[in-house]
Amino acid sequence: GLGLTNTKDGNFGEWYSEVVTNGEMIEYYEISGCYILRPWTMAIWEIMQNFFDPEIKKMNIKTCYFPLFVSNNVLQKEKDHIEGFAPEVAWVTRSGDSDLEVPIAIRPTSETVMYPYYSKWIRGHRDLPLKLNQWCNVVRWEFSNPTPFIRSREFLWQEGHTAFATKEEADTEVLEILELYRRLYEEYLAVPVVKGKKSELEKFAGGLYTTSVEAFIPNTGRGVQGATSHCLGQNFAKMFEINFEDEKGEKTMVWQNSWAYSTRTIGVMVMVHGDDKGLVLPPKVSAVQVIVIHVPYKDADVKEIINACSATVKTLCDLGIRAEADLRENYSPGWKYSHWEMKGVPLRIEIGPKDLANNQVRAVRRDNGEKVDIPMADLVDKVKGMLDNIQQSMFDVAKQKRDACIQVTRTWDEFVEALGQKKLILAPWCDEEEVEKEVKAKTKGEIGAAKTLCSPFDQPELPEGTLCFASGKPAKKWTYWGRSY
Ligand SMILES: O=C1CCCN[C@@H]1CCCn1cnc2cc(F)c(Cl)cc2c1=O
Ligand SMILES: [Mg+2]
DSSP: OOSOSSOTTTOHHHHHHHHHHHTTSEEEOSSTTOEEEOHHHHHHHHHHHHHHHHHHHHTTOEEOOOOSEEEHHHHTTOHHHHTTTGGGOOEEEEETTEEEEEEEEEOSSSHHHHHHHHHHHOOBGGGOOEEEEEEEEEEOOOOSOOBTTTBOSEEEEEEEEEEESSHHHHHHHHHHHHHHHHHIIIIISOOOOEEEEOOTTTSOTTSSEEEEEEEEETTTTEEEEEEEEEEEETHHHHHHTOEEEOTTSOEEEOEEEEEEEETHHHHHHHHHHOBTTBOOOOGGGOSOSEEEEEOOOTTSOHHHHHHHHHHHHHHHHHTTOOEEEEOOTTSOHHHHHHHHHHTTOSEEEEEOHHHHHTTEEEEEETTTOOEEEEEGGGHHHHHHHHHHHHHHHHHHHHHHHHHHHEEEOOSHHHHHHHHHTTOEEEEEEOOOHHHHHHHHHHHOSTTOOOEEEEEESSOOOOOTTOBOTTTOSBOOEEEEEEEEO
């Protein structure tokens, strides 16, 4: 049948898998951890790209494309860069039936691919800033439970790699990019995120500091890193000898950033907004914003109704609304309602004999099921208004749900209790790595350990004498903690 066999609150993992499949976003692939991204997904990816790419072009960041393959010696260039990552590197060892002399790695990320050429291209200060971004796939042979969009062995992303003469320029760009990531989540995917800084333990080991936008999935009580913007400092400049002669003729190492968002963004959106009827897509990112369906009625003139549907679609499309009609004769209206609800189309318009007679249409919102009769004359304004309202309402509802999960804890017992209640924990922390490691160790279990998600840039008041929830030492900062994907 058409409906889901799992409910979101019943079995979240099974619900999610069904929703992305029945919503025709994903097809499971014969190789574990790999998924087919169907047009319904790629339309969302492209809408996001059509926002993000022009924005970084305004920042004079140019598109490049580096090879998929990494030679072994260059990959091994940086011990702590790949420490811990080595097991997830995929290797090409043969072509045809003959072994390769030297195995070749498939890029899990492109620092080691790109930076030898940054070293070659950057000589003088006039070669700076060098700012490149590539849209590509990467491969990480993950072993923990694969999840469509959230954790796959191959995924699509953009990876920006920039080099500056000064730290100030790098610091500024890190935050400009992070703001674009916030806008992607909050203005397009209608998902609330927290901007913050990763702890020393959780940051990218090869960098100087990591900032991120952190999302939260209320159903599982898990945080999810939404996108990252790292300042690499001069670490990679040192490794790859990327330096330049400054104005005084001094040889100086460059300051670098790297930043990425991936198809994981789409999985977060599905998890946050989906319901027991399937996907619920924010209008801004939905390939189809309005689906028009005719309701035939025994002897009523079905041709006239169908013409009204086609005219409605044309009127909406002419004003930039992504509308389509489902006029298939071999499916009932009811079947169509379920089908397009499963695909998460934000607004359905029904036109039957009665609507025609009253020169109106019946509009039904996907997010809250509200039904509204709209006079044909007001169609475009009303539909535009409803779509804007749906977008804002989806964000507001998601933010209210996320905020309801936030629990401030000041003691270990409060922390453990909140963790058991699937909360997003905000706690004062002494900022000591040993303490962070201890929290991980003490909360380790079947469903993973608690970890720091980020220290929000927007710090609440930290009164003198506030103590760390875990160590009892003087707290230095408020930090979000939780289990994560
Ligand atoms: O997150 C970003 C933004 C875009 C460019 N890259 C950085 C850091 C990526 C970390 N990282 C993440 N995963 C990795 C997996 C690997 F197998 C190896 Cl060899 C390295 C890494 C690795 O460095
Ligand atoms: Mg990883």
